Amino acid sequence: MAREVRRLAAGRWAGREWAAVRRSVHNAIEESGPERDTLVQSLKAAAAAIIAWALTGWWLKAPMAFLAPWTAVALVSGTVYRSLRTGTQQFAVIALGTVWASAAMTVTHDQIMAAMLLTLPFMTLLGNYRRFGSQGILGASTALFVITYGSSSTSAVGHRLLETLIGAVTGIAVNALVLPPVHLRSVRDRLRRLARESSDLLDAMAQGLRDENPLEKAETWHAEASRLILSLRSVADARHWATEGARWNPGGRLRRTGPPPPPFADDMRWDRVCTRILAVARTLNGIGDDDTSLPAPPPGFLVELSAVLEQASRVCAEEEGPPAPSPASERRQAAFDRAWVAHRTLAENFRQQEGTASAVGGELLLETRQLLLEMAPPP
DSSP states (O other): HHHHHHHHHHHHHHHHHHHHHHHHHHHHHHEEEEEEEEHHHHHHHHHHHHHIIIIIISSOOOOTHHHHHHHHHTTOOOSHOOOOOOHHHHHHHHHHHHHHHHHHHHHHHSSHHHHHHHHHHHHHHHHTTTGGGGTTHHHHHHHHHHHHHTOHHHHHHHHHHHHHHHHHHHHHHHHHHHOOOOOOEEEEEEEEHHHHOOOOOOHHHHHHTTTSSTTHHHHHHHHHHHEEEEHHHHHHHHHHHHHHTTOOOTTTOOOSSSSSOOOOHHHHHHHHHHHHHHHHHHHHHHOOOOOOOOOOOEEEHHHHHHHHHHHHHHHHHHHGGGGGSSSHHHHHHHHHHHHHHHHHHHHHHTTTOOHHHHHHHHHHHHHHHHHHHHHOOOO
């Protein structure tokens, strides 16, 4: 029985993975996006490795020709700037590992164990030097290759450095000259996804507050609101990639994939909006907790609150529209106006509250007001 359950679980997992692969392949073929970018970069890395091997292994007949394609693959990075920076770090640390290991082999008269004792402790320690970044480990790896290969002549050292240099130049050239990566879409796409997630959460909260047990899902809302902060971090990451992608990129003007990223002020505005959504969800979760002594506002107040959140959800849903006058921006403005009307109704309901319940109602009234202020259409 247990074996059958595991087999079914494995089958479902395989089905989900296969569906994800098919979806990624479809997206890579049919539309521009992260999947197609990944496909292009992967093919470029493979092409760079083949070219580097052709130059060193086939044409130059180099003794350690694998260093060239190995270096070339690593240097087809997400941005041209990163390729150049990584290439410099990688060549420096590989050259140092090669020279040090060759010197150790000469001093120890090609005794492999003695050369390792002289080389590896120093190179592994040096690999943690922050200027080498993530490439530091390559120094010890290269030194290990040199020692086990067993040749420390000046000619052999020169060949290894030449192979590494050819691989670095090939990888950087392919990344910079063949469809150089730019990241103009990422920020806009992430902001649209954040608006969609915010809209879905606000709509779920609005619908839930009209149920017979309005605070039953308050803990779930709070957890989903907390996850919006992770989406905000993804926007910051996309902003970093967009900025870095424009540095030293020869194809920046030739290969534009869309309009420039939205201004940084949009990131800050959505940061404040998500913070207010989290505050509303946290308050609802607090009064919905069985262990709390906070009294919940009357049902009528929660119904009026749901109307405010519903219109706020519609404002977020229309955020994908262009900022210039358009049907989407007009719908957004109309939803924003209706949200303020609903908030005034909520304020009238609050004035009728008495006792300790008014404290919680006042907090929700204030947080929703701040939410609407942050959601105001950009000038």
